[in-house]
Amino acid sequence: MVSKQKIVLIDGNSIAYRAFFALPLLNNKKGIFTNAVYGFAMILMKVLEEENPTHILVAFDAGKTTFRHKTYSDYKGGRQKTPPELSEQFPFIRELLDAFNIARYELDEYEADDIIGTLAKKAEDEQIEVKVISGDKDLLQLVSDHVTVIHTRKGITEVDTYDIDQLRAKYNLSPQQIIDMKGLMGDSSDNIPGVPGVGEKTAIKLLNQFGTLEKTLESISEVSGKKLQEKLAENKEQALMSKELATINCQAPITITLADLSKKDMNSEKVISLFKELEFNSLLDRLNSVDSESEALQQEMASISYSILKEITDDVLTREASLVIESIEENYHEADIIGISVVNDKGKYFIPTEIALTSVTFKRWLADENAKKYVFDAKQAMTLLHWRGITLKGVEFDLLIAAYILNPADTNLEIADVATRNQYLNINKDETVYGKGAKRKIPVVEQLAEHLVRKADAIFQLKEKIVNELKENDQYHLFKELELPLSFILSDMESTGIKVDVNRLTKMGKELDVLLSDIEAKIYDLAGESFNINSPKQLGVILYEKLKLPAIKKTKTGYSTSADVLEKLADKHEIIPLLLHFRQLGKLKSTYIEGLLKVVHKDTHKIHTRFNQALTQTGRLSSTEPNLQNIPIRMDEGRKIRQAFIPSEEGWLIFAADYSQIELRVLAHIAQDEKLVTAFKNDKDIHTQTAMDVFHVNEADVTATMRRQAKAVNFGIIYGISDFGLSQNLGITRKEAGEFIDRYLKSFPNVKQYMEDSVRIAKEKGYVTTLLHRRRYLPDITSRNFNIRSFAERTAMNTPIQGSAADIIKKAMIDMVGRLKQENLKARLLLQVHDELIFEVPEEEIEILKQIVPDVMEHAVELDVPLKVDYCYGPTWFDAK
Known part of the structure; x- marks a missing residue:
């Protein structure tokens, strides 16, 4: 029909x-x-x-x-x-x-x-x-x-x-009015002139008022704004011509x-031949999948054969199986497990939680290191089970981690997304099954069972394909020897947690209240009246109308009082530094004092942060609920928060060790710049050395300003800093900053070569890699948009450095945990914060930790320059710094 x-x-x-x-x-x-x-x-x-x-x-x-x-x-x-x-x-x-x-x-x-x-x-x-x-x-x-x-x-x-x-x-236009809009605003991509100075907003406004271009031109006297009237009057013919050009x-x-x-069937032989010639391997796989299996998959999606187990026997638990431990709570520490599924060569099984977690047979299988399990998010599965006193071992494959390694830019990481991208179509997204927001709920057992079985089946079916892709990318070692074992360690760290002195944290909150009240009184005194400091509108009136400070920026609702605007006014009035300090302390109290107190576990008195292993494109770990990596340490009040983090046992200490200038050392190794390599080998102060090379002076003649500028450009180079960025950091002109960068690159020619090579490789391959073969894909590296392309180029320069540093500290974590076990020590790894590892350790083990921690961390990965580790210890995290 x-x-x-x-x-x-x-x-x-x-x-x-x-x-x-x-x-x-x-x-x-x-x-x-x-x-x-x-x-x-x-x-x-x-x-x-x-x-x-x-x-x-x-x-x-x-x-x-x-x-x-x-x-x-x-x-x-x-x-x-x-x-x-x-x-x-x-x-x-x-x-x-x-x-x-x-x-x-x-x-x-x-x-x-x-x-x-x-x-x-x-x-x-x-x-x-x-x-x-x-x-x-x-x-x-x-x-x-x-x-x-x-x-x-x-x-x-x-x-x-x-x-x-x-x-x-x-x-707010009809289809016909799209042509009128083009007549008014023109189209730069087609070189259609339109009316100069009329953009999309103005064009839409005119058409909403007059209906058409012609009616607008007939009613110029009714148009608001003399300048706009003149432009319309002067460009009548051009506007009408533009409309004609834009009309299809x-x-x-x-x-x-x-x-x-009429659509015809494709010539499969020709399509396959072309895809092979152009080396479209992923499209070939997709073509084969769609061509030969789509009908079968659609039928299977309607019905999948599985069993709901009422008891668990050895004959259904094989030496190789996929496993799903399901929870729908975001914070999975102590979250409810709503169901478990297992898929193997014998069949597909759903196991109700109460049966699984009381079965000796099943718990024995979970703890059996020789029984290979394939999962999605091993860390979550291990942590969920840990809180019930159940051990999970033998995890051989983690689909989440593998998918993240293959494409770290992909943020849609649930089983259905990964499965669909790999042409496994037999699965629904969680949102479809559980709902979302306030409507999120556990479905009836038959629907839940089918969903979990489909998840486990996806993992089981995709494992071999994904492993082969990792091997083709030379990334299987990164998966097997780094990321997978790290997920086990992170699960232990999350479950162990770090103890918090609640009384000390509460006292800090009260101290901040006193400080905030004092600053508030000073602000009111300088303003000559009291007002709501947290109200941008009221603050704007005080600053710009009463105190007559220059209004740098306006918003739709009034004067801007954002931090960047206030910082530019810091030397204009003594009220500004007080306002900035007030805001910093207010955030400190709400985010880090009150925020931390909310997440202290009622039984363990610890904070059990969650480490995100599959989030950043550089490979760095992040932490959430709460974010312990962002506790501000540049201000005294923020740094003191670390006083509340203490060992969990009497007679123990906090031991912190961090890499010294690891990213600059990685840069020296990758760039093979002779001056940088020599400076690190001779244990020179790299910023002083850089100042000597850039300013052509002796060590004795390096001033504090020279060293500060050298430090800024050293770290700026890692992040692909521009002359504008450096000028902002150092408070110098853009021209001076550009000259400084030029002198730096002339002094370190191999660093300049590395930067150019990184961009070239990214354009050729579409990605850059770290020392351990982690990839970051950069599709914007060939963008015609200058800003987008420039960002991609900077990313191409800094990712191999940042990513390699992240890989090194991950390797150090694995080696360190192994060494603690080897030495039969009680010390525990608690946190990873940027380039720092934090342990809790019995006082009697301090001396041995002082020996083995630097040894392990400095030899995690062998570079052409020595890695250097500094350490400190004390009764709190604050004292261990």
């Missing part, structure tokens, strides 16, 4: 450009650039799967000259020349479409928009559903009751879908008919 037909019309040029600039510049072994073809193929396959059209066409621009050039010779005149790396990919895109048996069409003197518009209008006349896919918003003028435009707004995956209601909600021709003389667009 006609009503069941669906036509998809794709703007070929737009999607090709979008794919090219969204993805890194990939090429195959023959040197053929492939990123645009790869992105185009991904979008095409996604459209075919999600839209399932009955008809489909990809339209292309035929050439540079169109009928619009007769109206305006400079139409599209400002466009940069198509990069040759993209131009050479268009033949492959056309070959791709031919292999998929998808119609493609272009027409001399017309653009793809006109072809799409003409076909969309014909389909609309026949009341056929139309989906238009484009990265160009010009096509929004085609939206109607039957035409929906899907606009690719970012990368190749994020889209906005526009029907009439959504278009109205976004722009829906009567183009095309020779192709709707019937010609």
Whole structure:
């Protein structure tokens, strides 16, 4: 029936450009650039799967000259020349479409928009559903009751879908008014001039008032603002011409008919051959999966065979199985376990919690190191069981950690997301099963059982595939020898926790109250009245109206009183430093005093922070609930909070050890800069040495200012600092900062070479790596946007350094725990904070820790420069610093 037909019309040029600039510049072994073809193929396959059209066409621009050039010779005149790396990919895109048996069409003197518009209008006349896919918003003028435009707004995956209601909600315009808007504001990408000075907001405002461009131009005297009236009056003809240029021709003389667009089966042999030639291995896997298994998977999704166990016997627990220990609480310390599932070669099983946790057979299997378990988030599973006195050993594979290593930028890390990305389609997201927010609840046992079995089955089915990908990336060692054993250690650290002196913390809160009251009184005295210091509106009136301080920045609601604005006013009035100090102390009290008191465990009197192992793109650990890595230590009141962290046993001490300048040492090793390497080998003060090299002075002539500037640029180089950033840090001009950086790079030529090589490698491969082969993918490294590209370039420089430092301290944690066991010591590893490890240790073990901790940490990874570890110890964390 006609009503069941669906036509998809794709703007070929737009999607090709979008794919090219969204993805890194990939090429195959023959040197053929492939990123645009790869992105185009991904979008095409996604459209075919999600839209399932009955008809489909990809339209292309035929050439540079169109009928619009007769109206305006400079139409599209400002466009940069198509990069040759993209131009050479268009033949492959056309070959791709031919292999998929998808119609493609272009027409001399017309653009793809006109072809799409003409076909969309014909389909609309026949009341056929139309989906238009484009990265160009010009096509929004085609939206109607039957035409929906899907606009690719970012990368190749994020889209906005526009029907009439959504278009109205976004722009408060009708589809026809999109053309009027273009007439008013123009379009820089097509070099359509519009009315100079009129942007999107103004154009929409005018159209909401007058309806059309023509009515606006007829009613210029009614337009608010003399300057805007003048601009409209001076550019009437240009505005009308711009509207004409922006109007899609829906009567183009095309020779192709709707019937010609009928979707045909793809030529699998041609598609596979092309994918192999271009080395699209992941798309080959996806193609094979969709081609041969999609129907079976859809059937299996409707029904999966499993058993709900009422008792557990040895015959269902094999030496190799996937395991899911499920909790739906975010803070999983002592959280409820709502169910358990096991999948192995014998079958698929759901085990109710009360049966699993009381079964001697099951608990024995969990603790059996020789029984291999495949899980998703070993740390969570081990911690959940730990609080019930149950041990989990024998974890051989962790899908969460493996997926994180393969793509650390992917933040959607639940089993369903990872499974779907790997073409395992037999699973729902947790939100679908449990609901979200206030509606989140545990479903009936049959639904819960099926969901958990599907999770365990996904892990079991994907394990081999993921392991092979890790091996292909040379990352299996990183997974097996670093991240997986680290997850076991982190679980122990979370379960052990760190003891807090609640009385001391409470006393600090009271002391801060006194201090805050004192500062508050001084602020009121200087202001000449009392007011709500925490109200930006009231504070703005005091500062800018009463005290007449210069208003640096205004917001929609009034004067800005943000920290960065107040800092610029610090020398203008003595009230400003007091306000900044008041805010700092207020945050200290609410976040770190009251916040910490809320999370002290009622039974253990400890804080059990949660370490995030699969979050940062550099590989660094972070901590939450609470974040113990961010306790402020630059101000005395913040540093004193560490006094409340104490050993859990009498006669024990806190022992802290941290790497000295580890990132600079990693830089020296990676860059192989002779001066840096020599300085570290000779145990020189690296900042003094840098000042000597940059300023060409002897050590005795290095001033405090020189050393401070050298230190700023040393650490700034690690983070790819700009002349602007350095000027802000040092309070010097941008020119002086630029000259300083130039002198630094001339003094350390291998560092400059390393920076250039990092960017080049990132552009060639699409990623950079750490010393232990951790990858960070940088799709923005080829962006045409200067700011986005610059950030990616800085990231390419600093990730190998930061990531390698993170890898080194993770290796040190594993080696340190092993050494403590080897020496049969009672000392425990409690926390990792940046480059620092914190232990609690019996006083009688201090001397041996003073020997083994530096030994282990300094030899965790062998570099061409020595790693150096400093340590300290005392009755509190504060004293161990």
